[in-house]
Amino acid sequence: MxxxxxxxxxxxxxxxxxxxxxxxxxxxxxxxxxxxxxxxxxxxxxxxxxxxxxxxxxxxxxxxxxxxxxxxxxxxxxxxxxxxxxxxxxxxxxxxxxxxxxxxxxxxxxxxxxxxxxxxxxxxxxxxxEYLRKPNPNDVRRLLQMAEGRGFLGMLGSIDCMHWQWKNYPKVWKSMYMSGYRGVATIVLEVVASSDLWIWHTFFGVSSSNNDINVLDRSPVFDDILNDRAPEVNYTINGNNYTLGYYLVDDIYLEWATFVKSISKTQGEKCKLFAQYQEGQRKDVERAFGVLQAHFAIIRGPARFWEKKKLANIMRAYIILHNMIVEDERDIYAEILLKT
Structure with missing residues (x-):
C-alpha cells in the first residue's frame, strides 16, 4: 500500500x-x-x-x-x-x-x-x-493623381487573370478545370490592381477552361457602371471631357469604352510610343501577382484542399493581408522610388 x-x-x-x-x-x-x-x-x-x-x-x-x-x-x-x-x-x-x-x-x-x-x-x-473595399472618393482622387503623374489621365488600374493549380480537384470536374496550355487543373483569379500594388477587386473560382473574356462575363467588376453607381471621374484629354475611368488590359479583352489596350500593329513613332507606355504601365497587375506569390507561397504551389470554398477563403484572405502589408509599407516604397 x-x-x-x-x-x-x-x-x-x-x-x-x-x-x-x-x-x-x-x-x-x-x-x-x-x-x-x-x-x-x-x-x-x-x-x-x-x-x-x-x-x-x-x-x-x-x-x-x-x-x-x-x-x-x-x-x-x-x-x-x-x-x-x-x-x-x-x-x-x-x-x-x-x-x-x-x-x-x-x-x-x-x-x-x-x-x-x-x-x-x-x-x-x-x-x-476596410482592405477589400471599392474605391471611395478619396481613393479615386488618389488613383487619378498617381495615373496623371505617369501620363495616363483617368486610369483607375489594370485588369488581368492568373491561375492557381488545384491538385486535389474532384476527378468528375477534370474537363472543366484542366487547362489545355498548362496541362494541369487550375482555378482562375481576376484582379484589378493599381500602381502601388493595392488590389481593388478580386474574383476567384472560375474553371481554367474559361479564358479572360469568359471570366470577365461572370465577374461583378463592372456592375457599378451598369447600375450607374460608378465613382465620379472628371478629366480632359485632347479637349474632350470624360466622366468614366478606364483600365489597362491586354489584347484578349474586348473593345469596351472602359478598356485601353495596346496597339498591336504600330504605325509611326507616336503609336510605338503609346504602345510602349501602355504595356509598361499594364505591368502593375503582373507585379501584383508576382508579389502575391512571393509573399505567400501557398498559392505558388498546387492547392491541396478538396473544397473550392476553402480555397476561395484562402485566396480572399491573403489578398486582404497583401493590402494590409501594402498600406503599412507604402511610404517605404515611395521613399525608395524617390531615391531611384
Missing part, C-alpha cells in the same frame, strides 16, 4: 513539474518574437511587420472565442492566440503541409488545418470591409 501511495505521489510531482515546464515554454514562446527576431528578420519570416501581425492577433482574440486562450478542466491553459495565428501565417507564407509546423509551434496536424481555416475566416470577417 505504501508503495502504491508513493507511486501516486511521484506521479503527481512529475505531472506538476511537466505542467510547470510547459507553462514556462508557453511564456517563452509568447515573448520569443521580440527576443529572437529583429524587425527585418520578423518581416522576412512573417511577410509583415510585427505591429501588423499583432494587430491581426488582437483582432482575432477579441472577436472569436476560438482564438481566446482558455483553461481546461485540469487547470492547463489552451493554445494561445499567438500560436494559432503563427501556425496559420506559417502555412500561408511557406505553403508547407500541416504537419510540417509541429516542430516549431507544437500543434498537431488536424489542429493546424483548423487554425488555418478559422484564421482566414476571421481575416475576411474583420478586415474585408
Amino acid at each position: 505504501d508503495k502504491e501511495r508513493k507511486r501516486e505521489m511521484d506521479m503527481q510531482i512529475l505531472n506538476a513539474g511537466t505542467s510547470t515546464m510547459s507553462e514556462k515554454r508557453r511564456a517563452l514562446h509568447e515573448i520569443a518574437y521580440e527576443l529572437v527576431y529583429n524587425a527585418d528578420i520578423f518581416r522576412q519570416r512573417f511577410r509583415m511587420r510585427m505591429h501588423v501581425f499583432l494587430r491581426i492577433v488582437d483582432a482575432h482574440s477579441n472577436v472569436y472565442p476560438y482564438f481566446q486562450q482558455r483553461v481546461d478542466a485540469t487547470g492547463r491553459r489552451d493554445l494561445s492566440p499567438l500560436k494559432k495565428c503563427t501556425t496559420a501565417i506559417q502555412m500561408l507564407a511557406y505553403g508547407v503541409a500541416a504537419n510540417a509546423v509541429d516542430d516549431y509551434v507544437r500543434i498537431g496536424e488536424s489542429t493546424t488545418i483548423e487554425c488555418l481555416e478559422k484564421f482566414v475566416e476571421g481575416v475576411i470577417s474583420v478586415f474585408e470591409d
